[in-house]
Every structure is written in C-alpha cells, then in structure tokens.
Amino acid sequence: MAESLTLIALFVLLASAAGLAIVLRSHIAIEKLMAVQLLGTGGAATLLLLGAATAQPALADVALLLVLLSAFSCAAFTLGEGESPEAAAKPDEPS
Amino acid sequence: MTSAYAATPGGLLLVLAVMLPAAAVLAMLVLGPRRTRVVALATLALGLVVALAIGLELVRSGTALIYVLGNWQPPLGIALRADGLSVMMLAVTAVVMAATGLFARDLFGLDLATADGRLGTSFWTLLMGLWSGLNLVFVSQDLFNLYVALELLTFAAVPLVCLDGRGETMAAALRYLMFALLGSMLYLLGAGLLYGAYGTLDIRLIASASQHGPAMAIALALMIPGLLAKAALFPLHLWLPPAHAGAPAAASAVLSALVIKAPVFLILRLVADIAPPGSAAVAGQVLAVLGAASILFCSIMALRQERLKLMIAYSTVAQIGYLFIVFPLAGVGDGTAPWGTIAWTGGALQLTSHALAKAAMFMAAGIVAEAVGHDRIRDLGGFGRAPPLPPPTFGWAGLSLMGIPPSGGFIAKCLLLTAAAIGGHLWLALTILAGGLLAGGYVFPVMDRALATPAEPLLLRKPIPLRLELVPLVLAVLAVALGFLPLAPFGLLQIGRPDIALAVSP
C-alpha cells in the first residue's frame, strides 16, 4: 500500500510539474502563474499521499499551509498587475 | 564529552554584556524616539561598568570567565567564555562605544531636526544592536550562535551606512549587504559541514576531536573566505571605502574601529583554536600574503584619494592587513604556543591602537566635514584654524597609524618587525616598513593642508562646540598613550589559553 501511494504521489507531482516545465518557456506571465497554482494544489495532494504512505499525519499540516497560501501568492501577483497603470501618477517614493 | 564547561563566579557578567544592549533595543522600540537617546546613554554607562567588572574579575581570578546558558551543557547547549583576548576586545569595544555615544549625542545635537528624527533614533537603536552582536562574537563558544552574532552585526551595520539617504550611500550599503550576506552564508555552510562531521558546534569540543576528515579542510576553506569578505581584506575590500566613507561620522568610527574586527577575531578563533596544525600553517601563510598585499595596495590607494573620509577608509583596509601578518610571525600551526610570542602581543596592541586611532580620525574628519561642509582634501587649506582640535587629533592618531614613537602603533609595529626579523620573514619586515612610510605619505599631506594658509579663508557653516571636539582628541591621545603602557598587561592575553600552551611548554 505504502509503495503504491508513493508511486501515485510521484505521478501527481510529475503531472503538475510537467505543466510548469512547459509553460515556463512561454512568454505569458498569467499562464506561469496558473501553472504555479496547479503545482500548489498538486503539491498539497502529493503531501497528503506521502503522509498516508509514510504514516506521518503531520504532513497534512504542510498541505494545509500550501492551500492556505496559494491564494495569497496569487493575490500578490495581481497586485503587481494592478499597480502598473497608476505607475506614473502615484508619488510612491519621491526622493 | 561531559561537563567541558564549569561556570565561574563572574560568568553572568558575560550574559549581561550581550543582553544589556539587546534589551536596550527593545526598550527603545517601546519608549519611542524621544527617549531613545537617554536609554542609549544609560546603557552605554552600564555597559562600560559591566566591561570593567569583567576585566576586574579576570584579573582577580586569573582564569577565563565561563557561563553555561540555561545550564544546558554543550554540545546540546551553548557556553559563553571570555579569555584574556576576549576581555581585551570587550573592553576596547566598551571604550570606543562610550566615546561614540558622547560624540554622537553632540553631533546629532547640532541639528535639532535630526536629533529625535529618523537619523538619530535609527542610529541609537542600530548602535545598541551592533554592541550586542560584537560582545556576542567575543564571548560565544558555539559556531551557530556566532552566526547569529554575525547577522546581528550585518543587520545593524548596513543601515548605518545609508542613514543620510543619498543614492550613493544606498548603493554602498547594498554592496556592503551583498558582501556581508555572502560571508555569513559561507560561514554558515562551513558550520553545517562541521556539525555533520563532529556532531557539535562547540569550539572546544571540535578542537578536542582527534581525527579530521575532509570536512574540516573544506569547512575552513569556506568559512575563512566568508569572514574575509566581512573583514574587507584585499582583494575583498571593494565594499569598504564607499560604505565607511558614506556613513555619518559617528557610525564610521564604530564600523571602522570595531565592526570589521569581529570577523578578524573569528578567523583567529578558527585558525588558532579549531584548525589542525597543518591546515593552520597553510591558512596562516595565505592570510599573511593577503595581509601584506592589503597593507601595500590599500596604502597606495589611500595616498591617491581626494576625499578625507575615503582616505581614512582605505587606511582601515591597510591597517587591518597588519593583523593578518601576525599568523606566521606568531608561529600559528607550527607547534609552538603562539600566545606567548611577541608577535601575538604586537598584534593585540595593533588591534587596540588602531581601534582608538581610527575612531578618533573618523570623528575628527566628521567634525571638519560638518564645519566646512565638504571633505575634499585639496580645498581644506587652513582647516586647522577653524575648529581648533581636529588637526591635533588627526596628528596624534596619525602617529599611531604610521608607527612613529612614542605611540601604541609604534610599539605594535616594532614588536611585529622584531618578530619578523627573528623568524627570518624578510618580506614581512619590508612590508611593515613600507606600510609605515606609506601611512606617513597619506597622513602628512593632510596635516600640511591643516597648517597651510589658504588664499581665501574657509567658510564655516556652523559653530562646533568644544565638547564635541574633545572626544576624538581623548581617543587619539589614548592611542598614543598605549605606547607608554608597560607591556605587562598584555600578559593577561594568555589567561584562559592554557589548552595548547600547556601541552607544549612545561
């Protein structure tokens, strides 16, 4: 059972990382962000599977953190997008 | 491995030396800008008392002071230990810190807007952080704890460089941060390798290990260059001149006099206490070559500077070089006990006199820059007439840097020269002599400008209170007075260093 769960964990990780590997070469930032999000969910799933395979229930806590913060990094990204239009107008740090 | 450390009566003083300034940082944060300076000055007074008490306890007991934190014995816990060298460093630090405090109080007092504002408040808080880190470097026995101490220094020192908020100093601070972080990282990596090989990070436990694998050599090869980057030894000195020259005068004094001595001290610990004799001898030779290159190259660079503070900063790199040529002169790594040799005493004296002289010089330069509004050496003609005391300060401190009798620097360089002659290190002897001449080459022109009669008199921007000028003068006089000190106190340096010395000499 442990072996099969680890195998499936590997499969999930590879499946979600494959997208990233290909998208990172493209030029569209949003798609890279989407791939990172996918890796976040896939990583959480991987951790859950590993936790079950190695009898480490605490790994679920790590998975919990990953899903909690995945939206956070997405928000950080949008922020950078949102900032650009007002770039010229905003007196952010005049010297 | 059991109870390698037994706490000594005055051990708690070591905790106070580290925690007092750290607690001051917290108090300043809570009490706010208006009371920051009061807290700082009170802490400086208390810290001076603590340093004095540590010194007295060392003399009284004749053994190193030890404290085991939380009573958890190493290797699981962390021990603090102050031998003669550590106590000397603690004392020099306390003196320079106190002088800097008095100087900074009046310097920032000149401009009421900055006194309780961003510049003043940040300065005092960072100064306290710096002091805590310095004291920890001198007393900690645990390599990871020392990493934390190095980071305390980094985080306190870097913002000090760019307090004036100009683009140039921002770039200097960023470059300093890059070098300092790289240094800490390499140091940490080495510590990790040592833990993997020995299962402890306690300096004495590692030193007592009988077998050394490749981990030791590689760890030293990572840690020493990392620390050299922080100590700004040639050729890793590029960050120092702009950083030290750009900081406010009070900050430059501490940075140049004390902060770069911390990594030097750690290198000494690593080479003399941890490294097996073979590696220590190789490391000592390499360090001496770099030290000599530092003396020659950076003295010449100092000669060519057009700005006073930059010249003093280059002189710092040159003077640091002397500390590294001590390694082969003291016979580190060839089986003799280095602690008793005259080169060892000379190195300690050089360290002390440079700390005092360089702090005095930066303060004097700061007064001149404050009074005249710039520090271009060419346009400083006749600055000796305006605020009266900086030129003599500069002169006295210069005596010590050049190694002209009577001064602390003279005795130091004389001892090193003798050691080089006895040991047959001709090239080192020549370097020491050349370094002295070159130092004369950059100190005399400044004195010449001070006494010159300019075509048109210098315009003074603001009056300078005499009290402000007195602090650096006292430091410079102290640096010279070290030369009159009987060398006996430096025998204290051997306290707490019996492990190796006893093994060799009966």
Add this chain to the structure above:
Amino acid sequence: MSAIALTSASLFGLCGAALVGIGLFCILTHPDLLRRIIGFNILGAGIFLVFGAVARRGAAMGLSGDPVPQAMVITGIVVAFAATALAIALLRRLASLTGSATLEAATPPRSET
C-alpha cells in the same frame, strides 16, 4: 529502511551542494540585483538542505532526525527572510533615487533633494 534513509539523505545533501553552486553563480555574475537577491535565497536553500541531510543522517532514539540542525534551519530561514526584506528595501530605495537597479556602473543620480 535505514539504507534507504541514508541514501535519501545523501541525495538531498548532493542537491544542496548543487544549489549552493547555482546560487553562488547567480550572486557572482547576474547584473540584475533582484535576481542576485533570489540567488541568495537559492544559496540559502542549498545550505539548509545540507543541514537537512545532516539532520536526517542523525536519526536515532525513535526520532526521524537530529532535532538540533532542524532547529538551526528554522532560525536560518527566518534570518534569510529578514535579509531578503532588507536587501529589497534598499534596492527599491536605490531604484527610486538613481533610476538604476544595478551596481555595475556608477550612474549619476537622477534627482536628489
């Protein structure tokens, strides 16, 4: 089991070694300061992985690893984050003041008060 654990620890130790090299290269050569700061984080990750390998090898007494290096890594990660934050604050200020995000050439200041 122990043989596998050993190999796995060494594997991550080797990964740490590789990351140290990559991070160092980035710090030494990349002209973009922001990328250098990321390089510091990669270097830090490599160093911490070496600590992690050391910790994993020290598994004993029913613990899955030596807790001392693990605790050091936690301290180290937080310090590294603080360093990143300070470096970025400096970099942002430098960019605002001089219009340049590099230390390569001393560009003349664009505007100063």
Add this chain to the structure above:
Amino acid sequence: MGLADAFTLICVVAGAVLFLAGTLGLLRFPDTLSRLHALSKADNLGLGLIVLGLMPQQASLMGGAKLVCIWLLAQLSAATASQLIAGIAARRKPQA
C-alpha cells in the same frame, strides 16, 4: 488487500488522472480563460478524490476532519484565484 484499501486506490488513481487532465488542459486548450476553467475544475476534483480516497486511511476523526478542511480551503482559494486571474486576463485582452 481489504475493501478500504481498494477504495483508496481507486479514488486516488482517479484523482491523479484528473491532475494529468488539468495539466493537459493547461497546455492544449486554445485561450487563457478556457485553460483556467479546465485547470481549476481538474485540480479541485483531483484533490477532492484524493482526499476522499485517503479518508479510510486516517487513524483518527481529527485527521479526517483536517483533510476535509484542506479540500474546503483549496476550493475557496482556487475559486478566488481563478477569478483574480480571469480579471487580469480580461484587462490584458484589449492590449493583446
């Protein structure tokens, strides 16, 4: 292999396949919005199936509750994340 283990394997494998489908969607679908759609559907369903499959393996009720929490949080963050991304995509459109 007991019934519980068989259930776990079936669900988990199905979940894993959905992750692969999500990646394929990201790579194959024609435009950003439909990719986004495929992605969020696939990975949430995938995570859901894996959580469901691991339920019988949990030693305690607490462990099971935590798994459900993870899935709910993932739902929440995926929903907002895809809206945020869609917002950026919509703003980007006119320029592209």
Add this chain to the structure above:
Amino acid sequence: MSLVFDMALVAGLIALALHVVVTRDGRGAILAFMAFGLLLGIGWARLASVDVALTEAAIGGGLTGMLLLRAQAHLVRHAAHPAALPTDRRRWLVPALSCGLVTLALAAVVLAFPRPAPSLAHQAVASLEATGLGNPVTAVLLAYRAIDTLLEKIVLILALVGVWSLSRDAAWGGASQLRPAIIPEPLVFLARVMPPFGVLIAVYQVWVGADLPGGTFQAGTILAAMALLVMLAGLRLAPQTQSRALRLMLAGGPALFVLVGFLGVAVAQGFLSYPEAIAKPLIVGIEAALTLSIAGTLALLVAGPPDRAPEP
C-alpha cells in the same frame, strides 16, 4: 520507490533553480522561485523534518514570493533593469568553474560524512523531560539553544528598524502604502473569508507545537500573511510605525523572553533556564507572545519603509 520520488524532486529543484538564474524574464524568474519554494517544502517533508517543511511552506511559498513580486513591480516602474546574464564568456566562465568546484567539494564532504553519523538526538530526547515538551525541535529552539532564538528576534527587529530607516524623513513614523489603486473584487472577498481560517490554523500551530511539529515561527508567518491580505484588500490601513500599541506588540515577545530568562537566574539554574515544574506553561506563554511579535515584524518587513507622513 521513495528514492525514485526523491530523485524526481531533486531534479525538479535543480531545474527550477537553473531556470531562475538563466531566464531573461524577471517576473518568470520569481514565479519559478515560488514553485521552487513549493518543491522545497515537499523536500523537507521527505527529509522527515516536518517543522522545517512548515516553515519553508509558509515563508518560501508565501511571504518571499510576495516580497519579490512587489519589488519587481516597483523596479519595472522606476529603474533600468538588466535581465540577462552576461553573454561574454570571460564574464561567466571563471565564476561558473569556481562555483562548480565548490559544488564538487561539498558533494565530496557530504558523501564522506562519518558513519555512524554523530547526532545529538539522544541527548535531546533524554533532556526533554526537564522541559515538559514533546517536540524536540521546540525544545531546542526554546530551551537548549534558547539564546539563538532570542537573539534572532533581535535580528528581526534590527532588520525592521533598518527598513524603516530607509524612509524619507517626512514619512518616518508614518505608515506604508500597501493598498493598490485598483482592488479587484475577489481580493476583498478573499480578505474577508480567509483570515479567520488563518488565525485558527495559527492558534492550532502554536498549541500543537509543544508536542507535535509546528510552533511559533510557522504560526507567526501565517498571521503575517493574513494581516497583509487584509491590508492589501484595503479593509484595514497599514499601521503607523510610530504607534505605541504596534511597538509594544513587536517588542512584547522578545521582552517577555528576556524577562523570563533573567527570572531563571533567580529561581532556576541560571539565565534562560526554566523551573522544571512550570517549564511547559512558561514556554508556551513565551511562544504565544513571540508569535504576535513575529507576525507583526514579518508583515511590516514585507510592507517596507513607511511612505506616508505620520498623523498624530
């Protein structure tokens, strides 16, 4: 099987790190670094260091990414911004070779570590009883090597003082401008719904940290992320850095730590030693206070120097 998994993970880590260094796209490098942080968290789980995995997931997967993305947005607006590695071979060949040498030397040391590995696990477990804790990592952080943790808090505060010192004189003591001009609607929704979960998870982390993986750093980071989310969405303004309440919160944890430390001189076996009977409640109390201080410090470090003038 586990080894194959680890190899895939290591390959992914190295590939992402290389991509971060060589890519010309600055923002892409940051996204790749965030993915790197995710994989690293899984790597720590594979090394059975769940405490570290939690820290890495929270900091590497969350806060660092935000810090870098904000900096990138700022730089794009304000500065010339070289993106590519030098193509001139003389510029990169020597560094590349020397870095390769460092890697090889490290690899040799890692493979030559002594067997059996030296370890403090025995002593750490044997002394656990005196602390009343069940998680040895927490015992190292809060008892055996408590001075490291305490001074590291001072390091964080110095970093914050340093960041604040970079503000303009006029803005010193004021607040940072975190709120963007345009706030997307979903962000506001997220900032309303997510923080209760975050706070719950943080409290849980501190609570279980005494006996199971988790603890004050992880909890503090989560709280910091939640606070930032609320400020980004404009639900709350960033606090004025001169605010007394804020400063009390930042200094409170370490100050309590120092006080308890000196209390140990009087009633236990010295500085930073706890009376055995009440060691655990003391440690959990310190952890709770530290969590708030860490949360505040980390959030303000991400927020950066104040840029609005203080209001009395």
